[in-house]
Amino acid sequence: MSASLFAHGGPFTKLAEVDMAEPHAHVHEGDGTISLRYFRFDNSPAPANFVVYDMPPGSSEGVHTHQLGDPVLGSYDEYYYIIEGEGEMEVDGEIVPVTGGDHVHTPLGVAHGIRNTQKERSLRVFLTFITRVA
Numbered sequence: 001m002s003a004s005l006f007a008h009g010g011p012f013t014k015l016a017e018v019d020m021a022e023p024h025a026h027v028h029e030g031d032g033t034i035s036l037r038y039f040r041f042d043n044s045p046a047p048a049n050f051v052v053y054d055m056p057p058g059s060s061e062g063v064h065t066h067q068l069g070d071p072v073l074g075s076y077d078e079y080y081y082i083i084e085g086e087g088e089m090e091v092d093g094e095i096v097p098v099t100g101g102d103h104v105h106t107p108l109g110v111a112h113g114i115r116n117t118q119k120e121r122s123l124r125v126f127l128t129f130i131t132r133v134a
Contacts, residue, residue: 032059047131055116055123063090063113076129080104085123087116
């Protein structure tokens with residue numbers, strides 16, 4: 001366990017983003033490699049997951065759809081918060097420009113994906129996905 005990853009055995013867990021960065025190529029069959037930080041919360045009672053995407057220019061998370069009971073992609077409502085940068089999302093066949101401070105909700109059953117359209121800067125996205133069971 002690294003020095004900046006802290007779990008003290010009490011009622012909370014503290015994780016450092018820098019310790020969790022992992023490169024993932026072709027996320028949902030998208031373009032390029034995204035640095036992904038998946039925040040795992042031990043013993044968490046809620047079905048929420050938190051991820052930070054650091055997307056270099058031209059990279060994308062491919063368009064995909066979550067369906068109830070899907071054993072491969074999962075059953076998720078997703079909430080994208082654009083931390084910084086500019087890009088575009090495809091949501092239900094519509095191209096939606098996004099920039100720092102924007103929030104986009106993609107409910108279960110709606111096709112969606114995101115792309116960094118900048119030539120020189122990364123697109124940083126905070127993604128929350130909530131597991132749906134019914």
